[in-house]
Amino acid sequence: MRISIIGAGRVAYHLAKVLHAEHQLTQVYSRSFERAQRLADQFNMQAIHSYAELNPSVDLIIIAVSDQSIPQVIQELHHYVPNVLIVHTSGSTHLDVLKQVHTRSGVFYPLQTFSVEREIDWCSTPLFIEANDLIDQQYLLKLASSLSEKVYAYSSAQRxxxxxxxxxxxxxxxxxxxxxxxxxxxxxxxxxxxxxxxxxxxxxxxxxxxxxxxxxxxxxxxxxxxxxxxxxxxxxxxxxxxxxxxxxxxxxxxxxxxx
Amino acid sequence: MRISIIGAGRVAYHLAKVLHAEHQLTQVYSRSFERAQRLADQFNMQAIHSYAELNPSVDLIIIAVSDQSIPQVIQELHHYVPNVLIVHTSGSTHLDVLKQVHTRSGVFYPLQTFSVEREIDWCSTPLFIEANDLIDQQYLLKLASSLSEKVYAYSSAQRxxxxxxxxxxxxxxxxxxxxxxxxxxxxxxxxxxxxxxxxxxxxxxxxxxxxxxxxxxxxxxxxxxxxxxxxxxxxxxxxxxxxxxxxxxxxxxxxxxxx
Missing domain, CATH: 1.10.1040.20 (ProC-like, C-terminal domain)
Incomplete structure (x- = not known):
């Protein structure tokens, strides 16, 4: 699976770290290019300066930014990669926030507290996935199950x-x-x-x-x-x-x- | 060391359990004789019906009752065993509450949360001791050190x-x-x-x-x-x-x- 990441904070870092082992991480974008570059260097990704450089042939784009920024980010992403499956990682953002802009949207929410200093035990971390489309949901279930033993398809209300x-x-x-x-x-x-x-x-x-x-x-x-x-x-x-x-x-x- | 216990709740139970291995537990008193009897049966002690039956030749009496009952209990104990070292196990009761009634008084406070269902790791539980008399303090230090690696002589204010x-x-x-x-x-x-x-x-x-x-x-x-x-x-x-x-x-x- 080819995966790009939007954001270079704690969640982005821990996701890149665990996904890096089994999947091909392609690009990373952050408002701070320096932070994107740092993440890219660690996990063999390409840091990009703008959404326009996004590779449209990836399987998945993960949005790991603050909840407040998600509506703006999905607008921009949709413009450049209208056909790629895009998920956010937020516990408190309804799937609709993505869905009303972008059809192939979903959620990939790890219920854990992240800090840069501490390792995440992904295997025991509950992952909650949701998708607009059944095939995309199957894809996310498979991805999540490669990380954790505790994967749940939850509605936005439950999440x-x-x-x-x-x-x-x-x-x-x-x-x-x-x-x-x-x-x-x-x-x-x-x-x-x-x-x-x-x-x-x-x-x-x-x-x-x-x-x-x-x-x-x-x-x-x-x-x-x-x-x-x-x-x-x-x-x-x-x-x-x-x-x-x-x-x-x-x-x-x-x-x-x-x- | 010969030790008697006043109280048959969670703290009394866990103290009896750990002290039982290395010390001679003699008597236990509780307002509920049935509870005292249950504790006595488990740790080879004598359950008594009243303070008048207290054996005055023990080395230590531990009060493990609710904070509110301590002033009443120390009055009664002092009447029957005026010369025995008596400690309470409370975090929030000043040594003075015992000292103003009974000279040989002290504190033996384990900083932990006790439930009947769970084992206490005494070795890592901080114990705070205090005594009115220096010799009694030495005695309590020794007793505490036989249970825990973390023993501190703290003032009532610090505790x-x-x-x-x-x-x-x-x-x-x-x-x-x-x-x-x-x-x-x-x-x-x-x-x-x-x-x-x-x-x-x-x-x-x-x-x-x-x-x-x-x-x-x-x-x-x-x-x-x-x-x-x-x-x-x-x-x-x-x-x-x-x-x-x-x-x-x-x-x-x-x-x-x-x-």
Whole structure:
């Protein structure tokens, strides 16, 4: 399969890295030519300066850019390569955004958090595919199955719901870690002391219903501790953390009262 | 070392389990005699019906009860065993709560989340000890070091700060998983699809500063996605999740604007 990539960020990098082994990566385009060139050098691709240089004989073009840029990118791509299968990699962009411009469109969404520093275990990463056309869907299923054991043909509505859940499970849990670090940093206490707790909490959530695994002063109804923590956050002059503490504790109390 | 335990909950269970191998567990008391008896049967201890039956010749009594009950428990214990070293296992209770009643008092706080179903890796669990008396502190250091490689003599102020951070890192991150599950459940989407994401997010946080690892629509400033997610939560009639989404997204924007 001959594949070109639009974008040179984290998702583009990790996709190029894994696809490179079994497929022929042809071209890469990025608003920053320098970034495109860097990716091209690593994975034996051609970096291009404009969409006009796109090779129309590839099997697939993968759009791996910010969600906001997708509508603009598909307009341009359609103009130059009207007959190539084009997919985006976004959890939150409806297939229609591509489909209303470009017939042979689809989605190739890896549900994972990407950073340049860390390897992706593709085999266990769930991949969600969707296509306007049945043959294109078969093609994407085959491609996805060459990377992961967990491939699902999901509708845009299902995928959007998963991505919303991912914001809670990933972005917000990471912000909880970040807030925890700010609390210990203020006392010059080493954040790494919390590592076993962070890992165990995540491990528990993937073995049991997180609701059943919930612990802490809020669900114990321990008003003394809740008041003391609020007081500590006030002394630290951290009304932002105090607001989060209040809202989440209140919701935890309500959720576990109804048990 | 001869050790008795007050309480028969999760912390008492896991402490009994690990101490049982190398130390002589003597008695266990719980408000529920049935629970005390169950723990006693498992670890070859004597379950007692009242504090009056406490053996005063043990080396240590560990209080593993809810924070709220500690002041009452230490009053009773002091009455019957005024000369025995007594520690509590709480992150958020100041040593003074014991010390003002009982001279030979201390703290033995394992920074971990306990559930009956899961084994505790004691070796990597940070233990924080504190004592009113230097000899008692030495004793607790020795006991703690027999369980864990990570033993720290921390002041109550430092420990309280750690415990506040643990509420964010553990209780609140678990609530994020719980909210994520509620979102996918509403669409009959399988929560287990989020497992790799949850584990990877935690793994990243223990290797890099979580602030640097933050991802998501809020810090990308993607207003379209933020509005769409709010709309989805409104359609689901989940104003509770919408409130959390608004507050955390707003704080994430502010925190990452100042980068």
């Amino acid at each position: 959007l719901s998963l991505h919303l859940a991912a914001v809670f499970a990933c972005n917000f849990s990471n912000y909880c870690y970040d807030m925890a670090k700010q609390v210990v940093d203020a006392q010059s206490v080493d954040f790494s002391l919390l590592y076993p707790l962070i890992l165990e909490t995540a491990q528990k959530a993937v073995q049991q219903d997180p609701r059943a695994m919930q612990t802490g002063p809020a669900i114990r109804g321990d008003q003394n501790i809740l008041a003391m923590h609020q007081n500590m956050l006030n002394v630290m002059n951290r009304s932002d953390l105090s607001q989060v503490y209040t809202l989440l504790s209140q919701q935890l109390v309500e959720r576990h009262q109804s048990k | 309280l700060s750690l415990h506040l951070a643990a509420v964010f890192a553990c209780n609140f991150s678990n609530y994020c998983y719980d909210m994520a599950k509620q979102v996918v459940d509403a669409q009959s989407v399988d929560f287990s699809l989020l497992y790799p994401l949850i584990l990877e997010t935690a793994q990243k946080a223990v290797q890099q500063d979580p602030r640097a690892m933050q991802t998501g629509p809020a810090i990308r400033g993607d207003q379209n996605i933020l509005a769409m997610h709010q709309n989805m939560l409104n359609v689901m009639n989940r104003s509770d999740l919408s409130q959390v989404y608004t507050l955390l997204s707003q704080q994430l924007v502010e925190r990452h604007q100042s980068k």
